[in-house]
Amino acid sequence: MFVLGGGGELLRDILLGEDAVYHPGGIDYDGSQVWVSVAEYRAESSSIVYTIDPDSFEVRERFRVDDHIGWILRDPWLDFVFGGSWGSRQFYTWDTEGRLVDTWENPGHFVDYQDAQLLGPGLLLCSGISLLPRSDGTFLELGGLALMEPLRQRITRDVPVSVFSKAGHVITRNPVTVTASSSGLLLHAAPDDGDDAGGTRILSYRIILTLL
Template identity: 55%
Template sequence: MRDDSELVAAADAVFRDGRAARWELVRRTPLAFATHHPQGLAFVGDRIFLSSVELLESPERLPGGPGATAGRGIGHVFVLDAEGGLTRDIIVGDGDRYHPGGIDFDGTSVWVPVAEYRPRSSALVLSIDPGTLAATERLRIADHVGWIVADPESGQLHGGSWGSREFSTWDPAGNELDHWENPSTFVDYQDAQYAGHGRVFCSGIAALPTPFEKAARELGGFALVDFGDRRIVREMPIPLFSSARHVATRNPFALTVDSGKLVMHVAPDDGTEAAGTELLSYRATI
């Protein structure tokens, strides 16, 4: 059974410090391959798993309604060594379900949702064996699943819908055990990591329109969500930005601990942007 106590203690100290916490960039790792549009991040020993969507045809909004076309794409789960070198590209997806989301490692498997690239659609959930790198379909869900984590204590799965506007819990057979509306509109959670005892670390982004600039401003943040109590325990903004001026928590996100201090790993930029995708690691000082 994985032990998240040190990670939770380090994160709790940062949450208590809030906006006063200082983040130091301790490592910048350029990824020298076609990363496309990264989505989720997980660390497994000395290897790194990075999910990404390669978009071949963008979905388009349908006239007269909220729906959209499916678009076309290819789902990837990249396996990297500790230096960011690509060692395997696992292709994932099925038909219109080509968009991998936020991923997590539960101590045994890497869990990956692969959804249609539109809200209120469908998704399949895979587990990847870190040893063999074989991907196994575990369940299908009649909604877009943006990220998923496995709870090794209960055997349940927790996940978020498009933009994490809603949360769900499923059993291993795919039966929905709980479903609730996200009470927070602070940011749209994009990636997540299990935090023990039915709690989940989530990170994400909000696009804030402004009359002073053509492009919306990005707000980033992360949170601790309690699925047992159906509540957001803590949230805080993250004032960090990438080479392409994206907020650091735009998509992929993972937390580790170094000498008792929280380290946040992110990869916010697409492969086609100015500096390409860089894996950025920030250590928090309170």
């Protein structure tokens, strides 16, 4: 995991995982610790869940999961840890020691969620991507955002996203987060990979809310 300065400079490179467990998923900051799952790069594999102290950068292994966990976050209000499998086909709820509380199958097939953030107690904003085949053999990237309530086992609303980076990737392809400021809501995304033209850029969009 990379620690970056405000100008994008690399401050620290933290090595996580072991052997074939090397692929980090969507991460979360719960106000105290950074939570990150590292998995084998294949479905139905295995993962290690870590926390990282943002001040000392101390790494602590929290628990292991017999599945590919593509994103993880901790709800400090409920003291639960939520996560999703490869493509978020399966959702999980654990306690902070890794004891399984609940698991349920994703009822939707709109997009595969790649990241999630906590909006409030038991309320998640999920983001992801789906590849839609074209007649010429290529694929169109369709992005999406969804509100999810894991304790009620339901997705309450989802919307498509069709905004693309200069490299041609839909902005919800990789990490996404939404922040609030005095000027409104901002959506931040990093859809591109290091080997794309221009490398990985952090893109920010102002969300304009209108009352009807």
